[in-house]
Amino acid sequence: MTQGVLLFANNNSDVAYTDLAIFATQQITKYLNVPVSIVTDSKDSISKNAFDKIIEITDNSSYTKRFHDGIDSNKTLQWKNTSRSQCYELTPYDETLVIDVDYIVNSSTLNYCWNQPHDFLIYSKYCDLAQWRSSAEFDHVSEYSVPFYWATVFFFRKTELNKQFFDLVSYVKENWVYYKFVYQIHSSNFRNDFAYSIAIHMMNGFTNGAFANQLPSKMFYTLDTDLLTGIENNSMKFLVEKQNSSGEYTALKTSGLDVHVMNKYSLLRYLNNE
Numbered sequence: 368m369t370q371g372v373l374l375f376a377n378n379n380s381d382v383a384y385t386d387l388a389i390f391a392t393q394q395i396t397k398y399l400n401v402p403v404s405i406v407t408d409s410k411d412s413i414s415k416n417a418f419d420k421i422i423e424i425t426d427n428s429s430y431t432k433r434f435h436d437g438i439d440s441n442k443t444l445q446w447k448n449t450s451r452s453q454c455y456e457l458t459p460y461d462e463t464l465v466i467d468v469d470y471i472v473n474s475s476t477l478n479y480c481w482n483q484p485h486d487f488l489i490y491s492k493y494c495d496l497a498q499w500r501s502s503a504e505f506d507h508v509s510e511y512s513v514p515f516y517w518a519t520v521f522f523f524r525k526t527e528l529n530k531q532f533f534d535l536v537s538y539v540k541e542n543w544v545y546y547k548f549v550y551q552i553h554s555s556n557f558r559n560d561f562a563y564s565i566a567i568h569m570m571n572g573f574t575n576g577a578f579a580n581q582l583p584s585k586m587f588y589t590l591d592t593d594l595l596t597g598i599e600n601n602s603m604k605f606l607v608e609k610q611n612s613s614g615e616y617t618a619l620k621t622s623g624l625d626v627h628v629m630n631k632y633s634l635l636r637y638l639n640n641e
Contacts (some may be wrong), residue, residue: 370481371402371419371460376468377426377447378409382434382631385412387468390638392418394472398601401464406450406457420459426450430556435591436632437606438614451518451559452540455525455533467519469634470627473601477625479583480522487529489521489563489579490586496619496626497593497607508561509551513568516579517586518559519627528570532578535566588627595633603628 372395376384385407392403402419408426415421432446450457454465464480466472480488491514495502505515523529539546539562546565547554554561570578589595589605594616597604601623606616628634 368462369460370462371404371458372399372464372466373454373458373460374403374405374418374466374468375448375451376405376407376409377450378412379445379447381442381444383412383635384468384631385409386638387631387634389413389417390634391466391468391471395466398472398475399464399478402460404459406453408447422457422459424450424453424457432556434631436630437594438592438608438616440632446556448559449540449557452533452536452562454523455530458525462522462524464522465518465520467627469629469631470519470625471598471603471634472625473603473621474623474625476583477520477522485580486524486526487522487532487579488582489567490517490519490582491515491579492581492584493517493586493588496587496589496605496621497610497617499610500590500608508564509553512550512552513564515560516564516567517627518563519586520582521563522582528578532566532570535569536562539565584625586627587621587624589629591630591632593630593633595628595630595637598637 374388376388378384388405395403404420405418406422406424408424410423426447428447428449430446431443433441433443435441493505508515543557567579592608594606603621605619607619609615609617
């Protein structure tokens with residue numbers, strides 16, 4: 368049975384997701400020791416030897432998103448992130464970990480996935496490293512709606528049930544205007560987190576069920592209003608928003624912790640200056 372990681376990386380005018388993918392692959396190889404394939408519409412910017420397989424797609428997404436670089440800087444850019452519903456068809460592996468390229472692996476925690484009985488694992492438990500911020504938006508997809516799941520990292524095996532799940536994700540994406548209304552989602556943009564959460568709700572028979580099981584530990588993250596300042600071995604240094612102090616930060620250091628770094632600009636700065 369083949370096992371591996373699948374990354375998605377579609378560049379826009381400012382953010383070289385393929386560069387983030389190369390660094391993510393280095394970390395995954397170091398701590399998880401499994402092959403890594405990439406799905407991309409930016410194939411020309413990738414060395415052929417950087418990945419196990421390079422899977423080329425066309426992503427014509429017309430969404431835009433505001434990308435922050437710390438508290439005081441932001442820019443609205445094209446956001447091409449709708450092809451994740453095709454994971455089941457695109458993966459070259461029997462067992463697949465899908466990981467965002469801005470999720471930095473610093474431990475072997477995710478190796479738990481390969482030798483456990485559940486066919487689908489995903490995060491719903493989370494921890495904002497700033498601690499003090501309200502995180503209610505990550506409890507449910509909207510205030511009175513269904514539980515929120517993070518499409519940032521998830522594991523699946525190629526089973527018929529999982530094929531049905533990914534077909535549902537695709538259906539939700541294709542009918543996003545309708546599902547956004549039904550689930551009372553105020554964001555105009557399609558988001559994988561929302562589509563996966565809705566599809567899990569449907570797989571559970573529109574109630575609480577056991578389709579989705581938990582990945583180990585929690586989804587640890589920093590927002591794009593925080594700054595990454597350094598990575599050394601399995602340690603990361605951040606400046607996170609300071610409570611009740613506009614424009615100020617608090618220094619923070621992690622060790623052996625996998626972290627979703629939402630500020631792509633600061634992550635790219637680190638890679639470019641390494």
